Amino acid sequence: MLSVVIPIAFTLVALAVALNFWRLLVGPSLPDRILALDTLYVNTIALLVLLGIHLGSALYFEAALLIALMGFVGTVALCKYLLRGDIIE
């Protein structure tokens, strides 16, 4: 069952990543691009978790946690830059 489901899930999440890239390239405004980057890192976590289930290895969660931390910091920094014109005042 899992061997059937996991390739489908990989395909769906990869399509989601492709859509995010499209929005990142097209996005008419800066917040659109930041939102696309934000969604990209969340989808990367999904891909890593799927890879962990697929390979049966728990090694990938540290990577997922690091990506979650750094992605959030990056989004907040970009939004602060747009809001205040400066990141650390």
Added chain:
Amino acid sequence: MLDNLLAFLILAGAAFTFIGSLGLARLRDFYTRLHGPTKATTLGVGSLLVASAIHFSTRGEGISLHEVLVTLFLFITAPVSAHLLAKAALHLRLASLAPAPEEEAPARQGDASPEER
């Protein structure tokens, strides 16, 4: 039984992740686009992480708690970043599909009229 539950969680998670990104790509203005990634994608990734937690907890090597950490962190940070993005968009005065509100809110009865202020 457990296999079916895992398969359902993984499929639902991947489908919700895809729907979230579809919303990001297809909706027409920034404020509606914000809905897809902040709700559907968070639910999808949360479902995938729950599936992973069940998968690694039932292999006989003890309970796996890494996923809970990632899930908690994602569920706390997603609303915060969405709020900041909406604030940035309002600050930049992005065009919205919704009609703009009136410049001056109509005075309620009993309030001072605008001319007297």
